[in-house]
Amino acid sequence: MTRQIRITDAIALLGLSLLALASAAADAPGTIDVATSTIVATFKQEGVPVEAAFTRFTGHIVYDAKNVAAASASADIVTGSLDLGDEAYNAEVRKKGWFASATYPKATFRTTSIEGVNAVRFTATGPLTIKGRALVMTVPVTVSTTPAGTAFDGVFTVSRRAFGIGDAMWDDVIEDKVEVRFHLVDSAK
C-alpha cells in the first residue's frame, strides 16, 4: 500500500517537475510568443500582392543594447504552415517544387553576429536556411515595448529562386522577390 502510494507520488512529482520545466522554458526571457507574433510573406502574382502567414514557428531573441555581445536571435519556421487562404494553394506550396515540406519541414535563421545601432535598433546577420540551402542575410530589427511584451519588428526581401522555391514554370506569374515581414513578441518582458 505505502509502496504503491510512493510510486504514484513519484510519477506525479516527475510530471509536475516536467510541467514546471516546460513552463519555465516557455516563460524564459527571449522566447517568442507565437500567439502574439506574426511572420508574413508577401509575394507578387502578376502584380497582385498576396500575403501569406506562417502559422507555426518558434523563436528566441535576446537583445540588450548595453550588452550587444550577448545578443542572439534564432527562428525555426514550419514551412508547411504557410497559409495562403486556400487549402488547394497551401497544399501546393508544401510540394517538392516549392518548400518540399516533407523533406525540409523547417526553415531556420540563426544569427552569427548582431550589431547594435542604438537602444531600439540592431542588425542581425546569419544564415537563413530554406530547403537545405543556407544564405547569409542581414536583417534590420526595431525593438519596441508593446502591451503584449517586447516586440521585434523587421522586413527583409528574399529571392524565391535563390532557395529553389517554385519551379521555373511559375516565373512568369510569380515574381522572384518575396518580402518577409515579422513581428516577434517576447511576452516575458
Added chain:
Amino acid sequence: MQTTVQRPRKRGNSHYTRTAVALHWTIGGLIVCAFGMGWVMTELAVSPLRLRMYNWHKWLGISILALVIVRCVWRITHPAPPLLPMPRWQALSARGLHVVLYLLMLGIPGAGWAYSNAAGFPIVYLGLWRLPDIVSRNKLLAAELLELHKVLGWLLLAAVFAHVLAALKHHFVDRDATLARMMQWRAR
C-alpha cells in the same frame, strides 16, 4: 382558312444610340467570356494558367462593371426607345427582366471583387492599377461571397437565356424590330 402572310417588319419609330448599341454588344461579349472563363478556371488544377485565368476573369469582371455603370448613366441621359407594341404581360416581363439583368451585371462583379478581397487577394486591374479593397480579409465571409457570386452567376445565365429567347421570338415569331433595332448602326 387563312394562310399566314409574310408581313413586313414593323419598324420602331425610335432607335438606340450607337453608343448604347456598342455598349450592349461589348458588355454581352465580355459577359460570355467571363462566364466561360469562370467555369473553366475553377476546374483547373493549381498551375500558372489557373492563376492567370483568375486574373483575367477579375479584369474582365472589372471591365464589365465599369461598362455597365457607363451604360446605366448613358441610359438615364439617353432613354431607350419605347417598347414596340406588345401584350401587357410581355411589356412588364421585358421591363422586369431588364431590371434584373442590370442588377446582376452590377452585383456579380461587385460580389466577385468583394470575394477576392475577403480571400486575401487585392485586385490589380490589368496587373497595373491596384483597386481599393472593398472588404477586409475574412475566410468565412469569403466563402459566403463566393457562393453569392456563383448563385448570381447562374441566375444571370438564366436571365440571359430568357433575354436571348425573347429577342429571337420577337425577331422570328412576331417579326418586329425589337432585335433589329439593337443591331442598327445608324448615325445619331
